[in-house]
Amino acid sequence: MSAPVxxxxxxxxxxxxxPDVLTCIANLSNDEVFTPPEFANQMLDTVADAWADxxxxxxIWENPDVSFLDPFTKSGVFLREIxxxxxxxxxEWEPDLEKRVDHILTRQVYGIGITQLTALLxxxxxxxxxxxTGEHSIAKSFDRHWGNIWFERTEHTWAGDRCAYCGxxxxxxxxxxxxxxHAYAFIHTTNPRALLATMFGADVxxxxxxxxxxYQLDDGGHNNSAAPIYQHFVxxxxxLDPRYIVMVTPSRWFAGGRGLDQFRQRxxxxxxxxxxxxxxxxxxxxxxxxxxxxxSYFLWDGVDVGPCEIQTMWDGKPLGGPSTRELGTYxxxxxxxxxxxxxxxxxxxxxPTLDARVSAGKPFGLRTFFHGSADAEGIADPVKLFGSQxxxxxxxxxLAQNAEWVDDWKVLMTxxxxxxxxxxxxxxxxxxxxxxxxxxxxxxxxxxRFGDETAARNYAAYLRTRFLRFLVSLRKSTQxxxxxxxxxxxxxxxxxxxTDEKLYARYGLTEDEIAFxxxxxxxxxxxxxxx
Numbered sequence: 001m002s003a004p005v006x007x008x009x010x011x012x013x014x015x016x017x018x019p020d021v022l023t024c025i026a027n028l029s030n031d032e033v034f035t036p037p038e039f040a041n042q043m044l045d046t047v048a049d050a051w052a053d054x055x056x057x058x059x060i061w062e063n064p065d066v067s068f069l070d071p072f073t074k075s076g077v078f079l080r081e082i083x084x085x086x087x088x089x090x091x092e093w094e095p096d097l098e099k100r101v102d103h104i105l106t107r108q109v110y111g112i113g114i115t116q117l118t119a120l121l122x123x124x125x126x127x128x129x130x131x132x133t134g135e136h137s138i139a140k141s142f143d144r145h146w147g148n149i150w151f152e153r154t155e156h157t158w159a160g161d162r163c164a165y166c167g168x169x170x171x172x173x174x175x176x177x178x179x180x181x182h183a184y185a186f187i188h189t190t191n192p193r194a195l196l197a198t199m200f201g202a203d204v205x206x207x208x209x210x211x212x213x214x215y216q217l218d219d220g221g222h223n224n225s226a227a228p229i230y231q232h233f234v235x236x237x238x239x240l241d242p243r244y245i246v247m248v249t250p251s252r253w254f255a256g257g258r259g260l261d262q263f264r265q266r267x268x269x270x271x272x273x274x275x276x277x278x279x280x281x282x283x284x285x286x287x288x289x290x291x292x293x294x295x296s297y298f299l300w301d302g303v304d305v306g307p308c309e310i311q312t313m314w315d316g317k318p319l320g321g322p323s324t325r326e327l328g329t330y331x332x333x334x335x336x337x338x339x340x341x342x343x344x345x346x347x348x349x350x351x352p353t354l355d356a357r358v359s360a361g362k363p364f365g366l367r368t369f370f371h372g373s374a375d376a377e378g379i380a381d382p383v384k385l386f387g388s389q390x391x392x393x394x395x396x397x398x399l400a401q402n403a404e405w406v407d408d409w410k411v412l413m414t415x416x417x418x419x420x421x422x423x424x425x426x427x428x429x430x431x432x433x434x435x436x437x438x439x440x441x442x443x444x445x446x447x448x449r450f451g452d453e454t455a456a457r458n459y460a461a462y463l464r465t466r467f468l469r470f471l472v473s474l475r476k477s478t479q480x481x482x483x484x485x486x487x488x489x490x491x492x493x494x495x496x497x498x499t500d501e502k503l504y505a506r507y508g509l510t511e512d513e514i515a516f517x518x519x520x521x522x523x524x525x526x527x528x529x530x531x
Contacts, residue, residue, distance in 0.1 A: 047299070064094070068082050069112075076149070109148060115151070308324065345507045387440065412440055469524075
């Protein structure tokens with residue numbers, strides 16, 4: 001093949017197309033989300049900046065010895081864009097295009113497919129052929145059809161009714177060879193380094209691990225109730241000891257998420273996350289994909305530790321400037337830079353917090369779907385029960401726990417609050433005032449119990465304030481509003497009715513801080529509902 005023809009062929013394969021085919025592929029599911037090329041390139045820019053800062057301004061794309069791994073490749077967009085950048089950057093190092101591309105693809109760019117389909121797609125994106133040894137492949141030195149993009153079916157390891165590695169339910173995933181197992185090889189091992197040595201050779205050490213892992217197990221749960229697994233991919237990447245990890249994940253791990261507490265603690269305490277780019281607005285990072293709480297990507301540094309530079313993005317653009325701060329100051333990550341000074345002013349008073357007052361879930365031991373009788377007729381000791389979308393009546397003896405609370409004045413809050421809107425603005429529901437003789441299902445939490453109506457009303461007024469709901473928002477990353485989201489809220493005396501104006505003055509908030517709170521939280525001007 002003549003050089004001009006090869007040049008044209010490689011140029012077509014490696015440059016950005018208009019339209020780029022990888023912008024036109026529908027996602028397989030919300031669990032396995034294809035990364036838009038623009039988003040992938042932002043992450044690659046972050047890698048390049050970090051490399052330059054650590055290497056006296058050196059350009060990573062001009063280094064023929066740097067190796068990259070995407071251990072959960074789907075469309076192949078990261079590997080393709082890395083290849084494109086290296087092809088341009090190494091032109092002086094190796095003027096011969098065919099030799100240059102072959103070196104990049106055989107020595108610098110590696111991937112692990114998450115399914116057979118995505119492995120084929122990634123090879124087509126990177127090698128211009130479904131087989132690296134195919135006639136049309138732009139790689140010339142491979143002696144294996146999969147090149148450096150590996151995939152073999154992996155099976156779950158059952159320990160009882162769950163996988164010992166990823167926690168998948170046996171009932172949902174033991175389904176024969178006709179369907180994908182979704183047992184991702186990278187996280188189904190106790191030794192990812194040894195696993196990769198069997199794939200690519202014992203001498204491969206990856207400098208950069210980058211990608212967008214599967215987010216959760218779709219085995220009966222959905223959205224926030226499905227079990228997250230992306231933390232296992234992060235942990236596996238860290239065990240490989242690269243120089244950098246750049247990974248996009250849902251942002252729920254900042255403050256919540258099922259099974260993510262230990263992962264969050266490790267991440268915040270490590271001081272190795274040196275840059276974090278956050279997209280809190282629904283659909284902003286990945287258009288058309290509903291990931292509640294938004295997405296973010298981080299740069300993890302295997303050598304240097306220190307504070308983290310945090311940048312919030314909104315409608316695809318930076319919102320204000322970045323802020324550099326310690327991530328481990330609190331037990332959760334406060335995602336908005338503007339919120340930090342407000343929280344510090346509140347916390348410095350050392351007041352007790354509201355999470356100690358709010359009940360745990362299922363306060364009377366009754367599930368959401370439980371309903372009593374339509375009226376109190378014939379019930380010996382009737383209790384008015386607030387449940388999902390209706391009120392019913394039960395005998396006090398039906399309450400599995402906390403029956404003594406029935407006689408208190410109570411303020412109830414829904415345990416779930418949120419909408420499908422791109423931006424959440426309320427964060428908590430309107431309080432429900434429940435007098436003596438009442439109880440509730442787990443649709444509600446008992447946010448507070450009181451001996452008289454005045455105290456209950458004052459407390460409900462406090463729960464309606466923007467100030468309180470702003471502090472809740474710092475810990476509330478999903479629709480769930482369990483008692484933990486109240487852990488930044490001071491538990492104030494309720495012998496007076498608190499207003500936002502009183503609270504702003506109490507904590508010495510500036511005009512800018514007040515404006516920020518009110519830009520984030522919509523007013524609850526109406527009175528609490530009476531039960």
